[in-house]
Amino acid sequence: MATQRIIVSNAKGGCGKTTIAITIASYYASMDKNVRLFDYDMQGSAVHWKNRRSDQYADIDVVDAARRPGNHMTRSWQMRVPVDTDVVVIDTAAGIDGTELAGMLQQNDLLVIPVLPSPIDIQATAYFIKDVLLIGKARKKQIRIAVVANRVRKNTLMYHSLERFLFTLKLPFVTSFRDTQFYNKSIEKGIGVLDMKTAKTHIDHEQWAPLIRWLDTPIEKNEAEIRPLFSEKVSS
Numbered sequence: 001m002a003t004q005r006i007i008v009s010n011a012k013g014g015c016g017k018t019t020i021a022i023t024i025a026s027y028y029a030s031m032d033k034n035v036r037l038f039d040y041d042m043q044g045s046a047v048h049w050k051n052r053r054s055d056q057y058a059d060i061d062v063v064d065a066a067r068r069p070g071n072h073m074t075r076s077w078q079m080r081v082p083v084d085t086d087v088v089v090i091d092t093a094a095g096i097d098g099t100e101l102a103g104m105l106q107q108n109d110l111l112v113i114p115v116l117p118s119p120i121d122i123q124a125t126a127y128f129i130k131d132v133l134l135i136g137k138a139r140k141k142q143i144r145i146a147v148v149a150n151r152v153r154k155n156t157l158m159y160h161s162l163e164r165f166l167f168t169l170k171l172p173f174v175t176s177f178r179d180t181q182f183y184n185k186s187i188e189k190g191i192g193v194l195d196m197k198t199a200k201t202h203i204d205h206e207q208w209a210p211l212i213r214w215l216d217t218p219i220e221k222n223e224a225e226i227r228p229l230f231s232e233k234v235s236s
Contacts, residue, residue: 003081005088006110006215009101011131012124013094015114016150018045019183021091024112026192027212029058033086038065038079040093053190066093098131105136109143110215114150115166117158122165129169146214149176175210178203 008021018041025037025046037060039046050062069078081088092101105111111132115125129145132138138145147166152159166173182201186193193204 003085003088004110004215005090005106005108006112007090007092007101007104008112008114009090009092009096010113010115010125011096011098011128012116012121015116015121015125016177016183017114018049018091019187020112020114020148020150020177021089022046022049022187023183023192023194023208024215025060025087025089026057027194027208028087028089029060030195032058034061034082034084035087035089036061036063036081036085037089037091038063039091040065040096041091042066042093046091049187049190051190052188057191057195098128098135101132102136105132105138105141105143107141109141111138111143111145112211113145113147115147115162116151117149117153117156117162119158119161122162126165129171146172146174146211148174148211151179152176153179172214174214175207177207180204 006024008017008024010017018039021037025035029035035058037046037050039062044064044066047062047064050060053060063078065079068075090104092104113125113129113132115121125147129147132143132145136143147169149159149162149166152162163173182193182196182204186196193201194208196204
């Protein structure tokens with residue numbers, strides 16, 4: 001089976017893409033998949049997260065892609081994908097533009113775009129998606145794109161504004177993630193929120209289920225089932 005490539009990206013910084021990237025990586029590792037996570041963020045957040053990961057959890061190979069390797073390693077060796085890799089997760093740099101992302105996109109990639117419910121984030125995401133489609137030639141490359149709403153509190157004016165914006169996109173609005181400290185707590189432990197199996201994180205597992213299904217759905221079904229999921233319930 002070919003290696004699955006998942007890119008988490010948005011030109012707007014602070015949208016939670018690293019948290020989503022490491023949650024995806026940790027989930028697939030828990031499913032006995034060989035996972036390689038490329039961290040393009042200059043802060044090295046995913047690298048630091050991996051260093052806090054306990055041996056009781058499945059290993060994840062995290063590459064500090066934002067920095068050149070030392071004298072004993074070439075860049076091509078650093079950026080390689082071993083043949084036994086099942087899933088590649090790419091956490092792009094903050095502030096990436098459409099041209100930079102276009103250079104990363106490959107045929108049949110999965111692109112997850114997180115967006116926050118704020119006017120600035122909504123506008124920045126609209127421009128970013130336009131660049132992905134025009135400059136990145138996403139449709140020509142059969143790139144599958146999904147938008148997820150992050151750090152959401154239900155029944156707020158900005159959440160409804162975000163819903164209206166996402167409804168205008170001919171892209172799947174897959175799910176919404178609530179604003180909760182469980183994400184920070186999972187990062188502190190070097191795990192993902194889906195590794196926290198408690199009654200208090202049950203809602204987070206429910207909110208992640210649609211994205212996991214989307215990631216695991218073959219392209220034919222994904223394209224046939226694109227629709228906004230505004231019936232999703234989001235807890236504050």
